Amino acid sequence: MNNCIINSGSPVKVSVLTIAVLAMFLQPVTVSAQFAGGNGTSASPYQISTAAQLDSLARKVNSKDAAYVNKHYILTADIDLSGYGASNANFNNGKGWIPIGASYATPFGGVLNGNGKKITGLYINRDGELSGLFGFLTGTVKNLGLENVNVTGQFDVGGLTGMMYNGMIANCYVTGHVKGIDQAGAMAGSVCFSSIKNCYTAGTVSARVYVGGIVGGSINGQIENCAALNAIVEATNGTSVRRIVGYYGGSLTVLTNIAFAGMIIKAQGALQSPVSDPFNLSDGKGCTASEIAAIKFSELFVFATPGDDPWTYEDGKLPGFGAAIDMPEYFYESRPITEPAE
Numbered sequence: 001m002n003n004c005i006i007n008s009g010s011p012v013k014v015s016v017l018t019i020a021v022l023a024m025f026l027q028p029v030t031v032s033a034q035f036a037g038g039n040g041t042s043a044s045p046y047q048i049s050t051a052a053q054l055d056s057l058a059r060k061v062n063s064k065d066a067a068y069v070n071k072h073y074i075l076t077a078d079i080d081l082s083g084y085g086a087s088n089a090n091f092n093n094g095k096g097w098i099p100i101g102a103s104y105a106t107p108f109g110g111v112l113n114g115n116g117k118k119i120t121g122l123y124i125n126r127d128g129e130l131s132g133l134f135g136f137l138t139g140t141v142k143n144l145g146l147e148n149v150n151v152t153g154q155f156d157v158g159g160l161t162g163m164m165y166n167g168m169i170a171n172c173y174v175t176g177h178v179k180g181i182d183q184a185g186a187m188a189g190s191v192c193f194s195s196i197k198n199c200y201t202a203g204t205v206s207a208r209v210y211v212g213g214i215v216g217g218s219i220n221g222q223i224e225n226c227a228a229l230n231a232i233v234e235a236t237n238g239t240s241v242r243r244i245v246g247y248y249g250g251s252l253t254v255l256t257n258i259a260f261a262g263m264i265i266k267a268q269g270a271l272q273s274p275v276s277d278p279f280n281l282s283d284g285k286g287c288t289a290s291e292i293a294a295i296k297f298s299e300l301f302v303f304a305t306p307g308d309d310p311w312t313y314e315d316g317k318l319p320g321f322g323a324a325i326d327m328p329e330y331f332y333e334s335r336p337i338t339e340p341a342e
Helices: 016-025 051-062 289-294
Strands: 046-048 072-075 111-120 123-125 129-131 134-137 140-152 155-158 161-165 168-179 182-185 188-192 195-197 200-207 209-212 215-224 232-235 245-255 258-260 264-267 285-287
Touching: 046 051, 129 134, 129 161, 140 155, 155 168, 155 215, 168 182, 182 200, 182 245, 188 195, 200 209, 209 232, 258 289
Parallel strands: 046 072, 072 111, 111 140, 123 140, 129 155, 134 161, 140 168, 155 182, 161 188, 168 195, 168 200, 182 209, 188 215, 195 215, 200 232, 215 245, 232 264, 258 285
Antiparallel strands: 155 161, 155 188, 182 188, 182 215, 209 215, 209 245
């Protein structure tokens, strides 16, 4: 029998049986072990409780791992992605988060239930297409908050997703800053044959063309019962910039959307007025800060049954998960309308 050296001391004889037992425990860790629990079904979704586990999801989707692309996932804790941001030059050369579904060839087609949790620290500064927490979304994201995002990309740039096709976003909010070249929105850069319901956004959005407070561009999309509460939306090289959706083609279903009346709309450096149409398609119904504070979001958001409502409401505040959220400070700032809010 051969002697195996397992430490720097004297040789130790190891039996074949011992080697076999050790081999059972030294097998490669399965991907499912990289999540906190669950098996990926609707009844038992994979549980995500850390930034590393969310990054694991992104890596599996982006590597075309068919076993994980279309599964069910649920957050079980708030997640801080700052370790994947600009301060960590060792991750993605300091360019920040690599989206889940980072290319058109690797969409996320599953279901992510935020479970009333929030994600903070999302930072992206990447070239190319599809920038956001998700790059290309063909599935469902619901019950999730994204706070203080800082997302910069080129084409199809959004806080939650760069592009959504045949997908759905429900009961989500995004705050922060989104910047792109073509098709940028606080929630989604572009949506096609998809729906966004019971959501709101706040912050700033800018791009050369096709800029919206919620969605940059839409083809046959639905935006229903949502609120665009942004400080400023700006198109530097075009005129397709609006409070709700910058551009739409085909059919657009918009129902009961509202927007902050003090939102600055700029195109090629010039201030724009909201589009006047009887259906408030691209700009939503304008509401002042005091009117928004008085709105019953529990009536703006619509659910099939009351038990489906995940939001926490409080008079004078924005809806949140577990606790309501203070109104943005720029709602009450006294500043010239030509100056963008930071």
